Amino acid sequence: MKTLSLALTAVLATGLVACTDEASVENTDLDVATTDGEAAAKAREIQGGDLADLQLGAKIVGPQGEEVKARLTNEAGAFADITSYVACPKGVTECDPATAPNGMIYTYVHTVYPGEDNQDDSGSGTGADSSDVEIATSFMMTQPAYGFTGAVGYSTAEVIRAVGNKAQVVITCLDGGIVWTINAGGGGDQWEQAEPITFWWQSTVPPAGPADAYAIKANYVTATGNGPYPAKSDQAPSACTAPSTDG
Template identity: 65%
Template structure:
């Protein structure tokens, strides 16, 4: 696939969650092949969800939160709850009246298996088989208007996987990929362990789109969530030109 190196200040730092200097490297910290080394060179520095200062959520036809299942022909492999928020201090969050230059934060809470809530998500009757290992959450479309600001909930990753948890954020053909690494064996990102992922865009959502995927149990399952509308002449940090003097 065509992957473009993004030379921004947010790049070239590994997003390690809870790792220490004396701990052995995980499989995403030590490149074992040329391909792995290439992936490490494209990392975005991942911000912690708890550090975000968010304003009100956009209220769409489904309300503030958009709920869907990430599924394939075999069944549902995750529940997805998504919302889009304006910057702190903006209430209400209405793209029709928001000032030019507003940054929108897209938030996706991924529950492998299902969210264990009877009134939301896919529901118990639509479960897939138990998710023993989920390894990535990704977009299937370019991240329109992506500013370069991206991250996840480090507390949730720690709770799901433990101190060796890594979430590495890269780009794939203009789309964002959050790769969740727990190394081999031991605790994995698995059934009913939610992790929140987020990214920021200069473009407001046009509505839910089939644009999100979970890699789980060695298969992929797809579902819908808020996705930016069409925008001419907008930037996407995944495909921004490489700055002069940058290595790569």
């Protein structure tokens, strides 16, 4: 795993504003490590921001419309549905990478529904290939996060609804991609069937189209699937490949 350079810490504030109406979820143990293993992981983590604090503009409209829906699967079946979109910053009324100015920041947003999305006719929902997810432990990228600015996070309110106030979400880099690990903490609950959680990250590189680049670890196996993904760009700096400041 790569450690985020301290020089990139300030970038996390990009696209975020203070949120005064989320007081009910501020004083939680989301960032408290309760075991030695969790403490070691937190030493390598990237600080995450709350989805509720983002101010986004228009979404990119692709061949599937504003949202891309897919399943996260393996040879045993479907383990989650994923709904994704990519948005430009607040104030942008038409998010078109072809006409966007240099320096545009794109926010990739992914809502992951373990087991199902509660829609009878899509994804892993009732009437389709539904699985019974008793525990999901992480959402991740399986390819490098090209252009990753260091700004990343999740929906605090959704994590609390799914797992409880004692949950911990640790964000780290692995092989150039981003991993969101969700632990139950002292709450005793788990991220499981039909409990959606939204994750987000920002990049200087627009999506090139859906790619098989996302995964969930559920029921102790890994299932993968499609979502909007930036084009390969070795020239665009990524926070996941920034030099470590560890001694």
